[in-house]
Amino acid sequence: MTTMKAFPLLLVALSIFLCTARATTLDMNDLDFIPEVRQRAAFDSNDFIFKFQSVTEETPFGNLRTMFVNDNPALATLPGEGAAQNLVTVGPCAINQPHNHPRATEISHITEGELLFGFAEENGGRPFIGGNATKGQTVIVPQGVIHFAQNLGCKQAQFIASFPNRDPGTQTTASTFFRLPLSAIRATTGLSEKEIQKIMKSVAANLNPSLDSECAKRCGIKH
Ligand SMILES: *[C@@H]1O[C@H](CO)[C@@H](O)[C@H](O)[C@H]1NC(C)=O
Numbered sequence: 295m296t297t298m299k300a301f302p303l304l305l306v307a308l309s310i311f312l313c314t315a316r317a318t319t320l321d322m323n324d325l326d327f328i329p330e331v332r333q334r335a336a337f338d339s340n341d342f343i344f345k346f347q348s349v350t351e352e353t354p355f356g357n358l359r360t361m362f363v364n365d366n367p368a369l370a371t372l373p374g375e376g377a378a379q380n381l382v383t384v385g386p387c388a389i390n391q392p393h394n395h396p397r398a399t400e401i402s403h404i405t406e407g408e409l410l411f412g413f414a415e416e417n418g419g420r421p422f423i424g425g426n427a428t429k430g431q432t433v434i435v436p437q438g439v440i441h442f443a444q445n446l447g448c449k450q451a452q453f454i455a456s457f458p459n460r461d462p463g464t465q466t467t468a469s470t471f472f473r474l475p476l477s478a479i480r481a482t483t484g485l486s487e488k489e490i491q492k493i494m495k496s497v498a499a500n501l502n503p504s505l506d507s508e509c510a511k512r513c514g515i516k517h
Contacts, residue, residue, distance in 0.1 A: 344368075346381045354517075355388035356445075356503035363460040376460025382443065384409060384451045387509035389444040391466055391502045398462035400435040400455050402443070404428060407451030410444045411435070427453075440467050444506070448513035468497050 344366055346359035359381040363370045370376050378398070382390055384407075392414075402411070404427050411433045412424040427433050433453075435441045445451040472479065472494045479490050505517050 346379075351502050353388075353501050353503055355385040355505045356383045356390070358382050358390070358502070362462075370460045372460070375458060378457040378460055378462055380455040380457075382453050382455060382503075384443060384445040384453075384503055385505075386445060386448045386450060386513050387506050387515055388503040389442055389506060391468065391500075391504060392440050392442040393464050393466045394438050394440045395435075395457065395462040395464055396438055398457040398459035399437045400441075400457055400462070402427075402433045402435065402453045402455045404431050404433070404451070404453045406453075407445060407449050408447055409451045409453060410446055412442050412444070414440045446506070446509055448515075466502065472497055 344361065346361055348360065348365050349357050350360045351358040361369070361379040361381075363376065363378065369378055375398075384390055392412075406429055408426055408428045410424055410426050412422060413420075413435065414422055416439070425433075443451075443453065476487060476490065479485075480487065483490065485493075505515070507517070509515075510517050
């Protein structure tokens with residue numbers, strides 16, 4: 295073989311070497327750059343059978359167990375945007391407070407009891423949509439839409455919320471609003487500082503899931 299003929303072969307060999315070298319220097323935490331084959335390879339039998347472990351929010355009235363990427367890193371190794379799930383227990387007269395998920399639609403399946411799912415759409419959309427969903431039914435919550443799940447009955451309810459995103463994110467509506475500067479809240483609500491402080495204190499003390507006092511009276515629940 296002459297040098298001239300070997301040159302293209304050398305180029306091919308060099309580019310294969312460079313590509314391989316580049317692949318091995320990929321950071322496994324740099325998820326956007328992992329080819330799907332490698333994502334699947336990173337997912338083994340220890341990772342695909344799991345149970346909800348950590349309780350991320352809990353009050354005497356219910357709790358949220360998450361299976362998000364920070365609880366189970368294997369969720370980040372799934373192809374595409376990954377996945378996440380919540381197991382939510384809503385006690386009698388309790389509410390999973392209004393919130394939205396900025397990065398994912400939610401598909402919620404009710405496994406116990408009955409829950410009022412309510413939605414408030416974006417500006418110009420429908421002001422409120424609500425419906426009672428019972429055990430065995432599924433609710434679809436579009437990405438970004440403010441929603442809540444309220445148990446207006448005297449028995450416990452539970453649902454599993456699934457997200458087609460490894461990190462759907464949660465933004466709680468009331469507490470988010472009261473994180474804004476007092477001047478902005480004052481100008482928006484028309485309330486005095488004293489009135490605002492009172493509401494802020496109450497919102498801060500009313501951790502999620504919280505109780506509806508009227509329902510609690512009806513069901514004879516102490517709070
Ligand atoms: C849901 O159920 C509650 C309690 O039974 C009831 O008061 C409410 O009107 C129902 N809401 C809708 C939208 O059907």
